[in-house]
Amino acid sequence: MTGLLEAQDVSVRYGSLAALDGVDLRIHDGQRHALIGPNGAGKTTLLNVIGGSTRPHRGTVRFDGRDVGRLGPAARARRGINRIHQRPAVFPTLTATENVVVAALPRVVGRRRWWPGGRRRAAQRLAGPLLDQMGLTAVAAVPAGHLAHGQRRQLEIAMALAGRPRLLLLDEPAAGLSAIEVGRLVELLQALPRAVAVLLVEHRLDLVYALSDTVTVLRDGQTLAAGTPDEIRTSPLVRQAYADGVA
Amino acid sequence: MAAGTNRIDPYLIPALDGVAYGLLVFVAASGLVVCFGVANILNLAHGLLYAIGGYTAAALLDGGWASLALALAVGVLAAAAAGVLLAGLLTPVATGNHLSQALLTFGVALAGGSLLVAGFGPDNPQVQVPSALEGSVMIAGHRYAAYRLVFIVVAAVLAAALYLVVRRTRAGMLVRAAVDDPEMVACLGVSPARIRAGVLAAAGALAGAAGVLGAPIIGPGTGTADTVLLLSLVVVVLGGLGSMAGTLLAALAIGEIQTLGVALLPSAAPFLLFAAMAAVLAVRARGLAGRWRTA
Amino acid sequence: DDAPGTSAGGPIKIGLLASLSGTYQAVGTEIRDGFQLYLDTHDGKLGGRQVDLIVADEGNGAQTAVPAATKLLKQDRVSALTGIVGGGSVAGVTPVLNETKVPLVGSNGRPELKDVSRVWHTSYLSDEPGAAIAQHVRDNVKGSVYAIGPDYQGGWDELRGFTDAFGKIGGKLANADGKTTFTPFPATTNFLPYFARIKASGAAAVYTFYAGSAAVDFVKQYAQSEIKDIPLYAAGFLTEGGVLNAQGEAARDIYSVLNYSPDLDNAENRAFVAAWKAKHDGSPTTYALASYDAAAVLDRAIGAAGSDPTPEAINTAIGQLGQIASPRGTWQFSTTTHSPVQKWYLRQVRQDGRALSNTVVGDLATVGR
């Protein structure tokens, strides 16, 4: 079985710094994969490469069997790669609802989507339930620029889901969320359709273990270990990696 | 060989003049580099500040060195004071809110310009260069204005000083930091309002100095402010908004386009400046397209 | 609103449109002051009627001139319009003039117009100065002449006047392709590259036309350039009025052609200059003179228009004025172009007491169609 996403030998250099150095990653349909590692390991960079906003120096990215290396982020999003950013990125002057509508537009389905205004209406119908799931109904009409930090993160998750992803890239989705919101997030991710693959970057290992089928550990741009959560949890190598990351 | 020299010869002086003219444009634009390029305050009254310097020069210069020094001092002070005034007026407008800044400073430029003309009359006043610099010198068999040669030195010094101040001093860092996030600068204990006043005062001083020194070349008059503003804006934006080396290069390019370019392609002269500008900016924007808002 | 024109002896409204702000403010102010001077020296009356002079600002060109003129014509309902600095402004105002049927006695700019039935100018046609000086240049310059001017309608006309007349009498242009060099206007502030071309062309003299700050730049840079020893001939505006003061020493010896100079020796001029100097610093310019003459034209025309000087009547009366005595010498309207048939003078910038001034050094042709 070929994977939904296959990244091979991905390398990204910034000047003399190798942010990623020959990383391989394979995710198949419906897989929940986590990416962990100390600060500056290259996790966000790898997400950027897969999402299309950073062009790798070397290596290929194939999605759904096709080489997407030359496609920009928009084209990849239309093929089903949706993401949230480490720093929540929302449209500040648009209301929360409008944010979700915009995110939903490119891949919205609806019977009347070819009619004038039809797409927008179809997207609008999607927004309400999504905001509700993220607990944002009360602030649906507030411009996103006026939301609290955690609310923005929740909004961006709703936006990513609105794009009907086949592969969801989550960069620290739980950072800054309170316990209740984290619980809600876990529920939501666990309730995702089985076909949706998830690539999760997270420092909170309890979440990683709870949510992922497989884990990759990055450090200094290289894959240090990969395996099931149980394997990773007990690997002394991984513990070492984190400890060194501090010193 | 001789034929070769002959073919180049007519373009020698335009090429040299391109350098001098480019440097003049750089000096005129230097205040705007600090204000807009570095501090991100769009000041459409920049030409007015230059004109203040120019009129000061016209009023005070009498052909002696002492009067030049005096005019320089008065021009710099007056323009810096105008800059501070402008900073005061700009207080309610957020940094980076270019359109509102444009509205306000354009208004100041309009009103101030007509006040200047009311004060000094609609005629272009005479500007007397120190007599030692009045004449022309011979270069490679061509006559060339001495004053313009001096400019090359002045501008070079200014460019170097600006670079050092912006890149190396704490003040320069504060200004750049305030562009990104004035609130966080305040949380470091520095008043963003004071930074803004300082920037506009410095920009005013530079423009005033440029106005006094440049008066013999781009003299004071009803259209001066607009000419200087337009050239400065072009230079600052072409130069990549705040990069000192880029600005200098852009100024030199403008200088050469306006002299050598005109000498080589006289029929295209009217189009040269704007066509070159649009092309360069469009090409560069395409290159930057990915980078623009990711940061 | 009262209809245009009023009962016998009553006041009459005249509209004056001139650039009182912007690039041409210096010219516009002269035009206003010239007209005002005539009124002041004639008890504020034209044709025996008290004048209600309504001034409006032309700004930088047609786009501000048109609404200002519309106000004068449609709201103030003036009986005649005068002034207007720019040729483009005149062109822009023409449709409104045609609609309201009010005569224009312009005192400066004059574009090409299809229909001049209601348009009169006391100044000149743009190609006349060049035509007037061509013969003199042909006689006195041994060699070819380089023609250079600003790239807009006024510049094209001024230079065409010279090159056409000059060519007809066998003169040769030094320009590379035999055509006048035009510099972008008003963008050109640096003329050195053009001077390099002039030098390379081997010209024996230069003919040019610039006005305002371009004239200052041109003359100052010329004096410092490598062609400073080549004689410079110009339409008189190059050294007229305030610009001469700004040019200073750099303007010395420049020859220019114009329909007026303050040192002309006739009774009208002595009175005019004396009255001017009593009110203003410096000498009057051709702009002030033309406007002064516009007032004189209106004075006589309104007087001749009878008890009800409607715009129509004034217009008809202007056409029948005949010879007009003026500080520039006597002149009259051409019946075809409605602009003056007048004498032109050769002037040179020379020391006059402490200051430099344009001194008449000879008479040129009488020109006008």
Add this chain to the structure above:
Amino acid sequence: MLTVDRLCAGYGGGIVLHEVSLRVRPGSIQAVVGRNGAGKSTLVHTIAGLVRASSGRIEIGGVHVAGRQPHRIAQSGVGLVPQGRRVFSRLTVAEHLHLAAAPWRAPTSGGEGWTVARTLELLPRLAVRLRHRGCELSGGEQQMLAIARALLGQPRVLLLDEPCEGLSPDLAARVRELVNGLAADGLTVLLVEQQLQHAMEIADRVAVLEYGRVVYDRPTAEARRDPAPLAAMLSVAAVAPPPANRSTPRLWADTP
């Protein structure tokens, strides 16, 4: 000493904080927890002067500072680690440190002053990124920079708005340890933290903010003794027991 008394504040047309009162003694850490949007950041920003208080008092060292300009408040010794880092994107790390350093200000009572060298020792990753600009750093590196920036100002009062967001678990633990040490040196610390067990590790008092109101404010010890109300309020399963040894970084702190 930081005192907030019946403080009300908000943005534009509405009020976010309703009569918030807190009292943080020098050398102590006050934790503030609460759900997203409860008003924690607003509280911090109001103290720092970035949001205008509509009524109420803010006292720092006995001086009433509400209504003062933010830079004046900073000059009186308040340091801020804002949520979302807010590093200067166009300044290099070295420039950040140079700009933030205030060696002329007296070091925090009891402790040694913060120098660039000392901060780099604490956050070694920054040392190898000195020439990188703010926008080129990874999320965690930016967070480190924000912390370093606040420390270099030699604050007497430290406002920390989720300082450990995005830091790897070990580093987060080290930062908490550092904060604890700072408090021991006499610093006044207000710590906003989402993960209650982490807050309780070091805080002397815990306050819960709900819809802009303080609904709970007790010493940590008391909260540990009777965790039920707190747990109910934040709907967390239980409050973690006090760590055995507060100074050892616990590598798998998050392991359930």
Add this chain to the structure above:
Amino acid sequence: MRGEVIRRVRGGIAALVLVGLVVAPWVVDDYTTSILARTLALALVGVSVALLTGVAGMPTLGQTAPYAAGAYACAVVGSRVSDVGVVQLVVAAAAGALLAALTVPLVVHARGVIVLMITLAIGELVVIVLGRWRSVTGGTDGLAGIPAVRPFWGLPALADDQARYLYALAVVATLVGAVLVLLRTRAGLVLRAGRDDETRLRASGHRVALHLSGAHIAAGAIAGAAGSLLVVAQQYISPADFGFDTSALLLLGVVIGGTASVGGALVGAALVIAVRDWLFGVLPGHAPLVLGALFVATVYLLPTGVNRARGRLRPPGVPALQANPPAAPDQATVAELRR
């Protein structure tokens, strides 16, 4: 609540203005009517500027380029081909759109001040071409003697100021209505989102360059149509009508009106142009001084315009901050604060 009131008040004002505009020619004199007609044309360009500057986030100083293209196309068609208004409008709009389409490669990738400068250059280049292409444009002195237009086949030509004004009003109302409808579809939403954060918009799968090109061309068509109205209103055009100061004043007018609002742009641009034209008539020589002072005053007096231009602060009509806690007492506080 408050948003509702504001919306009502605004709607009321808009209706009043509209009624005022319709009855204006019967109330004011010919001069004012003719000025109004000209102003309407410029205000329509203002709408196109707002579309680009406020909605799409591409601040422009170059809308005079398609405006000029439309005006000259209309003048040429008017004097050589057809005097039917609809034909001229369509030709002018097409000319404007075409010019805008030609410049798309220059502007779509640029942002902020860079767009400002590129569009400035485009505007200046167009003016230079207009001044030199004498066989078609009449050079710097412009084109006069354009025959009066008849709105539709079979209708009489527009002979007086009143008729010309009403024609302009009808066209402007139709086009502005169309723009308002367009902005309510997803196009408007996506453009606003792109102004906020383009990278994010791309990450959601939108083709940003395509949207911006579309907006640019549409704005060009509107400006072109406005050009045809200018020809109708003043029967004379010259390069001076399309110079830098026109662009600058339009942009300022749009800023005053609050960049992102079409109605605001219409009013702001009209106000600035009308005040300028009026000042040149009544305060000869002092117009720039007064106009300048007015701009400065506007920044202080119209903070809403300023804030909305910034696009950060809360636009009016947004409900209160958070889901208010169940308790009641804070209602009083909130109400107090709002007063």
